[in-house]
Amino acid sequence: MLLQQLLSGLTTGAVYSLMALALVVIHQTTHHLNLAQGEMATMSTFAAWQLLAWGFPYWAAFAVTLAVSYIAGAAIQRVIMHPLRAGSGFIQFAAMIGLFLVINSITNAVWGSIGRSFPSPFPARPLYEGAPISGQRLGIILIGLALVVFLTFLLRGTRLGLSLRATAANPVSARLAGIAVGRMMMVGWGLAAAIGAAAGMLLAPIVALDPQMMFNVLPFAFAAVVLGGVSSPLGAVVGGLVLGVVETLVTTFAPLIGRELKMSIVLAAILGILLVKPEGLFVRRTRARL
Amino acid sequence: MSGAGRLAAFVTTRGNATLTVLVVAAAVTLPFVLPGYALFAMTKAICYGIGIVGLKLLTGYGGQFSLGHSAFLMLGAYVAIILAPTIGFPLAVALAAVAAMLLGALLGLAGLRIKGHYLGLLTFMVALAIIQVPKASVLVPVTGGSSGLSFRVPLPAATSYGRDLFWYWTAVAVAAAVTVGIHALIRSRFGRALQASRDNALAAGALGVNTALVDVAAFAISGACAGIAGGLLAGVLTYIDPGSFHYTLSILLFVGMAVTGIRSLPAAYIGGALIVFVPNWAEGVSRDLSWAVYGGTLLVLLYIQVSAPRLVRLVTQREARKGRPAGGMP
Numbered sequence: 166m167l168l169q170q171l172l173s174g175l176t177t178g179a180v181y182s183l184m185a186l187a188l189v190v191i192h193q194t195t196h197h198l199n200l201a202q203g204e205m206a207t208m209s210t211f212a213a214w215q216l217l218a219w220g221f222p223y224w225a226a227f228a229v230t231l232a233v234s235y236i237a238g239a240a241i242q243r244v245i246m247h248p249l250r251a252g253s254g255f256i257q258f259a260a261m262i263g264l265f266l267v268i269n270s271i272t273n274a275v276w277g278s279i280g281r282s283f284p285s286p287f288p289a290r291p292l293y294e295g296a297p298i299s300g301q302r303l304g305i306i307l308i309g310l311a312l313v314v315f316l317t318f319l320l321r322g323t324r325l326g327l328s329l330r331a332t333a334a335n336p337v338s339a340r341l342a343g344i345a346v347g348r349m350m351m352v353g354w355g356l357a358a359a360i361g362a363a364a365g366m367l368l369a370p371i372v373a374l375d376p377q378m379m380f381n382v383l384p385f386a387f388a389a390v391v392l393g394g395v396s397s398p399l400g401a402v403v404g405g406l407v408l409g410v411v412e413t414l415v416t417t418f419a420p421l422i423g424r425e426l427k428m429s430i431v432l433a434a435i436l437g438i439l440l441v442k443p444e445g446l447f448v449r450r451t452r453a454r455l
Numbered sequence: 456m457s458g459a460g461r462l463a464a465f466v467t468t469r470g471n472a473t474l475t476v477l478v479v480a481a482a483v484t485l486p487f488v489l490p491g492y493a494l495f496a497m498t499k500a501i502c503y504g505i506g507i508v509g510l511k512l513l514t515g516y517g518g519q520f521s522l523g524h525s526a527f528l529m530l531g532a533y534v535a536i537i538l539a540p541t542i543g544f545p546l547a548v549a550l551a552a553v554a555a556m557l558l559g560a561l562l563g564l565a566g567l568r569i570k571g572h573y574l575g576l577l578t579f580m581v582a583l584a585i586i587q588v589p590k591a592s593v594l595v596p597v598t599g600g601s602s603g604l605s606f607r608v609p610l611p612a613a614t615s616y617g618r619d620l621f622w623y624w625t626a627v628a629v630a631a632a633v634t635v636g637i638h639a640l641i642r643s644r645f646g647r648a649l650q651a652s653r654d655n656a657l658a659a660g661a662l663g664v665n666t667a668l669v670d671v672a673a674f675a676i677s678g679a680c681a682g683i684a685g686g687l688l689a690g691v692l693t694y695i696d697p698g699s700f701h702y703t704l705s706i707l708l709f710v711g712m713a714v715t716g717i718r719s720l721p722a723a724y725i726g727g728a729l730i731v732f733v734p735n736w737a738e739g740v741s742r743d744l745s746w747a748v749y750g751g752t753l754l755v756l757l758y759i760q761v762s763a764p765r766l767v768r769l770v771t772q773r774e775a776r777k778g779r780p781a782g783g784m785p
Contacts, residue, residue, distance in 0.1 A: 198572035200579075245754060252761040258520055258572050259713040260757050262706055266750030274743040384580045387573075395573070426591055428584035435577065436561070439568040 170417050171410060176302040176371070178409020179309040183364030184379070184386030185393070185401035186316060187357045192395050193320055194329045194353025197257060201264035203379030203386075205241075206361030208272045209234040210369050210378070213362070214283055215276075223286050227366060231359045238358025239351040246354070247347065272376045280373030283366070305367045309402065312360065316398045329353055385412070388431045392438055408434075475721045482627050482724075486620060494619045495691070496731050501626040502688045504727030505633050507712045508720055509680025512637050515717035516646065517673035518653030519566050523578030524708045526585040527555040527678045529700035531685025533589065533598060536695060539608050544690060551686035552679040559678020563671035582705040586697040603696025606689055622691045629687060633680055634720050640676070649673050707734070714756045 184203070191199045199205075209230055216226035241264065249260050287304035320326035331339040332349040340346045365379060372378060389408050393400025408431070415430060485497055506524055513519050531551035538547040562581065566574050589598035598604065610618055640646055651659035652666040660666050689695055711726030737748040 198576055200572070200576065248758060249761050251765075252757065254571055255514060255520065255713070255717065256757055256761060258575055259710065260754060261572075262522075262709065263750040263753035263757065266706070266746045266753070270744050270746035270750065274747070384576075384583060387576050387580070391569070391573075391577075426584075426587055428580065428587055432580055432584050435580075436565055439565050 170413050172302065174410035174413030175406055176305055176409070177413060178389075178406035179306045180364060180368045180371070180382065180405075181385045181389045181409055182309050182402040182405030183312065183360065183367065184382055185389035185405045186312060186398055187360040187364060188386055188390050189395065189398050189401045190316065190320075190360060191353060191357040192333070192390075194333050194356070195350055196333045197254070197261075198387075199354075199357065200258070200261040201268055202357065202361055203383035204265050204268040204272070205234070205238065205358050206365040207376060207379040208268055209237075209358070209362030210283070210365030210374055211272055211276045211376075213366050214281060214369075214374060217284065223284060227286075230362050230366065234362035235355040235359040239355035241358075242351045242354035243347075247350070269376060269380075276376065278376055280375040283369035283374045285370035301370060305371075308363070308367060312363065313398055313402050316360075320398065325352070384428065385409075385431060388435050391435050471719055471721055474719065478721045478724050482630075486623055491616045491619050494623055497728070498619070498623045498626045498691050499688070500727040500731045501623075501630050501724060502684045502691060502727070503708065503711065503730045504724035505626075505630050505684035505687070506681040506708055507715075507723035507726045508630075508634055508637055509677040509684070510708060510712040511717055511720060511723055512641065512680070513673055513677035514712060516641055516653065517649050517670060517677075519670065519674065520571065520575035520709075521562070521578040521674075521677070522575045522705050522709055523562065523581040524677075524681045525700045525702060525704035526578075526581045527558060527681030528685035528688060528704065528708075529585055529697070530558055531555045531682030532689040532695050532700065533604070533685075534682070535686030536604050536606055536689040537597060539606065539689075544608050548683055548686035552682040555682020555685065556675045556679040559675040559681075560671055562678070563674030566670060566674055567667055579702065579705060582702040586700060586702070589697050599696070601696060601698075603694060603699075606693045606695075608690070622687075626687055626691065629683065630724065633683060634723070637676075637680065638720055645669065645672070704730075710753055714753065714760070 184206070187202055187206070188198060191197060191202065212233060213226050213230040216229060217223065221229070245264065246257065246260060249256055252260075285301045285304070288300040318326075320330060328339070328344045329349050329352065331342065331344055332346050332353070336346050339349075361379075364382075368378065368382065372381075385408055386405065389404035390401050391404070392407060393402070393404030411434075412427065412431075416427070482501075486494060489497065506528055509527075510521060510524055513521055531548075531554065534551040534554045535544070535547040538550055542550075558581075562578060565577060569577060588594065590600050592600075594600075610621055641649075648659065648664045648666075648669045649672075651662070651664055652669050656666045685700075688699075692699060707730045708726075711730050712723070714729070715722035715726040733752075734745065734749065737745040737752070740748045
């Protein structure tokens with residue numbers, strides 16, 4: 166029973182981790198938090214659903230969705246965020262609220278608010294007789310881990326990753342050092358959109374696919390980011406997994422507060438972490454200078 | 456400076472002067488022109504405007520984001536509606552302000568650790584979480600759960616139109632007091648310390664400003680404004696439930712603050728009017744895509760706000776070039 170709950174929590178946590186990863190990537194490349202991230206992921210998932218409905222094989226639809234999401238994310242950066250670059254962080258925040266409303270509204274209008282079932286590439290039955298975890302849940306966890314390895318390598322081990330991080334840390338110096346800052350920002354948005362799409366397509370078989378799907382996940386992903394630290398992909402993943410397990414355990418063993426005040430509990434956890442260890446569990450403290 | 460001098464300074468502050476006159480003139484003439492229902496809508500707009508004034512103190516002068524101000528309104532409204540029958544409405548609103556102030560201080564403490572957009576999302580979570588609280592089974596006897604609470608205090612005015620007028624003038628009076636108070640606060644030593652902390656926290660700290668204290672205080676005061684707004688709203692609406700303070704209200708408050716100039720206090724009431732009227736307009740444009748219309752309008756307004764200075768410069772340069780006599784270069 167306990168093992169079952171732990172594993173189920175890990176699966177939920179893996180989805181939080183994926184969304185948290187998308188947030189970390191955006192932060193690593195723009196130093197911003199994209200409020201519309203969840204809505205973009207939901208729309209991508211609906212696009213994948215549409216492709217499947219048109220008869221695409223699963224992995225083809227998966228790949229096409231990733232590519233389209235990447236392009237759409239980069240396009241949003243170029244068309245909407247780029248013209249506002251002269252504005253303060255506050256203007257950009259307001260723009261993301263605008264994006265959030267527009268995307269959510271369009272998804273609602275095109276696909277409607279009824280829940281839809283979304284297929285999973287992994288078998289729903291246990292791997293072998295009596296296994297504590299279904300193939301589907303194991304698949305989600307494995308894909309999540311693969312993405313972490315890939316992203317950590319991308320951000321820490323490649324020239325592109327270095328350019329992305331330099332752009333976020335100091336766009337002016339980065340430009341002077343010969344980095345195409347505008348292109349890096351597009352790449353950052355595109356990457357985050359693609360990761361969000363992957364998270365959405367993995368989550369959709371577990372919960373029903375509806376326009377609010379990611380809206381319910383984003384706060385938890387954010388909590389995971391705070392727990393792990395905003396600049397650490399590994400931290401985001403560990404944070405997401407811990408959160409998923411804690412949430413499942415609380416809901417199971419203290420159903421009264423667990424179900425009704427779920428969000429308040431997460432919130433209290435975030436506030437507690439911020440007061441005790443504000444930089445997160447996996448991040449070195451940074452210094453500022455005048 | 457004397458009280459009258461302070462008021463004069465308030466009215467004559469640069470671009471705000473005309474706006475202040477217009478807003479005050481509108482506030483005084485509207486009740487004689489508008490029918491009862493529109494008056495009720497205006498009263499709501501003023502209440503939201505009070506919340507936006509608090510938000511402008513926080514964002515425009517303190518440099519912090521909050522997407523959680525519906526939480527303060529909700530807390531204020533519930534405190535006021537629960538306490539009003541026992542201790543009277545004015546005292547209940549005062550306590551609503553205190554309660555919201557405490558919540559604001561708590562978020563202000565979090566704001567010391569987490570900045571910018573992340574604080575925005577954190578406060579948004581507060582707005583999401585708080586609408587669950589009155590529905591928690593432990594609290595239902597006090598809060599009425601999903602079915603909400605009614606305002607049960609006898610009013611001096613008996614007729615329905617009289618009630619609308621009563622609430623309108625109460626809201627106008629409170630709004631005037633809050634706006635003048637916040638304006639005075641911004642011009643005080645505290646206000647200068649707050650703006651210094653916004654512009655460069657390290658430098659301000661080096662000059663002896665207790666930036667942590669100032670930032671937390673700004674959040675607390677901003678919360679108190681929204682708490683007062685919520686307390687008033689409880690009386691104005693005569694009935695509240697968790698749905699009256701849906702998280703979209705936080706978004707609307709933020710947008711109302713954002714598009715009316717983040718440092719202009721009198722314009723906050725225009726922002727309040729936008730909250731009441733624009734969603735209806737957007738729904739009129741397209742029923743299915745009303746929020747897309749709203750969001751798209753917001754993006755266009757932001758774009759204008761960012762590029763307006765550049766456009767103005769372009770036009771004035773062209774004018775200057777035209778005005779120059781041909782071959783006038785020595």
